């Protein structure tokens with residue numbers, strides 16, 4: 733898989749080369765390109781934003797600079813992912829879909845966002861996903877992109893080591909994971925649940941499922957309410 737990211741703060745994405753994505757890069761499983769949007773400016777001030785039509789606070793990112801950038805960075809077979817508070821929810825299902833792509837391009841906006849015509853124009857030749865990572869507003873797209881890349885890259889075969897796996901991920905079977913324990917068996921007067929010491933793998937699996945279900949009912953009853961809308965093949969934003 734190749735991932736390209738466009739940002740006016742390319743250094744913000746440097747941590748992606750550590751930890752998981754970094755290992756994937758070293759193993760040749762992932763190619764990562766980070767691009768400074770200002771490389772596509774033509775004025776002496778290297779301007780990327782302007783005042784919003786219709787008035788309102790803040791600035792909007794210019795279509796001309798983004799358009800020329802995406803012409804260079806985003807080929808027709810790529811999936812263009814645009815983080816925005818006004819997008820379709822990014823879920824584990826979205827991460828699964830993204831992990832099967834050969835080329836992802838992430839457009840990190842700032843200010844009040846990017847001129848909508850950038851995505852209307854891009855949609856003439858590439859698939860576009862406007863995606864939200866949660867119902868809160870960030871200052872820009874970089875943090876959202878790092879979260880989406882981590883959730884996506886860990887699902888690529890070979891990225892997680894043998895003793896880590898995503899098969900039992902939270903959300904992958906629709907319920908939250910139950911509690912986890914490690915040594916020591918007694919700690920500050922608190923004990924590990926005896927079932928986990930029993931060696932009875934069927935009982936342990938059943939207990940973990942019950943614990944996950946109870947946690948889900950208590951904290952995330954919405955997950956038990958049935959399928960939700962998320963950014964995926966049939967939900968183009």
Ligand SMILES: Nc1cc(-c2ccc3ccn(Cc4ccccn4)c3c2)[nH]n1
Pocket residue numbers: 815816817818840841842843844845846863864865866867868869870871872873874876
């Ligand atoms: N789940 C998410 C995603 C974002 C996000 C993603 C990209 C950008 C580019 C700019 N902003 C700030 C901003 C503020 C007000 C209205 C629009 N955008 C972003 C915010 N916030 N929360």
